[in-house]
Amino acid sequence: MSDLVSDLIHSFVPDREKSGKVIGLFFGSFNPIHIGHLILANHFVNTNELDEVWFVVSPQNPHKSKASLLDEKHRLAMVKEAIDDNLKLKASDIEFDLPIPSYTIDTLAYLKEKHPTYQFALIMGEDNLRSFHKWKNFDVILEKYPIFIYPRVYTVQELAKTEALKENELLKHPHVQMVDAPLMKISSSFIRRAIQNKKSIQYLVTEPVRKYLDEMNFYR
Ligand SMILES: Nc1ncnc2c1ncn2[C@@H]1O[C@H](COP(=O)(O)OP(=O)(O)OP(=O)(O)O)[C@@H](O)[C@H]1O
Numbered sequence: 001m002s003d004l005v006s007d008l009i010h011s012f013v014p015d016r017e018k019s020g021k022v023i024g025l026f027f028g029s030f031n032p033i034h035i036g037h038l039i040l041a042n043h044f045v046n047t048n049e050l051d052e053v054w055f056v057v058s059p060q061n062p063h064k065s066k067a068s069l070l071d072e073k074h075r076l077a078m079v080k081e082a083i084d085d086n087l088k089l090k091a092s093d094i095e096f097d098l099p100i101p102s103y104t105i106d107t108l109a110y111l112k113e114k115h116p117t118y119q120f121a122l123i124m125g126e127d128n129l130r131s132f133h134k135w136k137n138f139d140v141i142l143e144k145y146p147i148f149i150y151p152r153v154y155t156v157q158e159l160a161k162t163e164a165l166k167e168n169e170l171l172k173h174p175h176v177q178m179v180d181a182p183l184m185k186i187s188s189s190f191i192r193r194a195i196q197n198k199k200s201i202q203y204l205v206t207e208p209v210r211k212y213l214d215e216m217n218f219y220r
C-alpha cells in the first residue's frame with residue numbers, strides 16, 4: 001500500500017534527498033474535527049512518505065451552506081487541541097486571510113508562493129473526489145499535485161470488483177491514488193446531530209474537543 005503512495009510521490013519528487021519537505025494538505029471544514037479525520041491523517045503520516053500533514057481549516061467551503069458552521073477560529077482551536085500530541089500533524093489558518101469562499105486552487109498557489117521548495121500533495125476522503133470535477137480549475141490541481149484518497153463508501157477491494165469504480169472515473173487518473181484502509185462511518189454532521197439530540201459524543205471526538213464543545217455549548 002505504502003508503495004503506491006511512494007510511487008506517486010516519487011513521480012513528483014524524484015530525489016527526496018535534495019527536495020524540500022513533502023507536505024500532505026488535508027483541507028476541510030472540520031465542523032468539528034472527529035476521530036475519522038485523525039485516523040485518516042495518521043494513516044498518511046504512517047506511510048512515511050509525507051513529512052507532515054497540515055489540516056487546512058476552510059472558513060467556507062464553496063459548496064456547503066453556512067448553517068451550523070461554527071466560527072473558523074473555534075474550528076481551528078479544536079483542530080489544534082486534537083493534534084497537539086503529534087509533531088507531524090499541524091493546523092493551518094492560511095485560508096482565513098484569503099477571499100471567501102475558499103477555493104483550493106487559490107490556496108495552493110498562495111502556499112506554493114510562501115514555501116517554494118515544498119512539494120504539496122492533497123489528501124481527501126473519497127466523497128470529496130466525487131464532486132471534485134465541480135471544483136474551480138480542478139484539472140489544474142490534478143495536473144500539478146498528487147492526490148491521495150481515503151475510502152469513505154467503498155473499500156479499495158470493493159471498488160476493484162464492483163461497478164462502483166465507474167462511478168468515480170477520477171480514481172483511474174495517474175495522479176490519484178486511493179489507499180487501502182478501513183472504512184469509518186463517522187462524520188461531523190453525525191456529531192452535530194448527536195449533540196442536538198443530547199447524546200454522548202465521547203470517543204467520536206478527542207476528549208479536549210468534547211470538553212471544548214461542551215463548555216461552549218456548541219451545536220445544541
Ligand atoms: N469518515 C471519514 N472517512 C473518510 N474521509 C473522511 C471522513 N470524514 C471526513 N473525511 C474527509 O475529511 C475531509 C474534511 O471533511 P469534513 O470536515 O467536511 O468532514 P465531514 O465529516 O465530511 O463533515 P460533514 O458531515 O459536516 O459534511 C474531506 O476530504 C472528507 O472527505
Ligand SMILES: O=C(O)c1ccc[n+]([C@@H]2O[C@H](COP(=O)([O-])O)[C@@H](O)[C@H]2O)c1
Binds near residue numbers: 104134
Ligand atoms: O476549490 C473549490 O472549488 C472547492 C469546492 C468544494 C470544496 N473545496 C474544499 O474542499 C475542502 C473540503 O471541504 P469539506 O467542507 O467537505 O470539509 C474544503 O477546504 C473546501 O474549501 C474546494
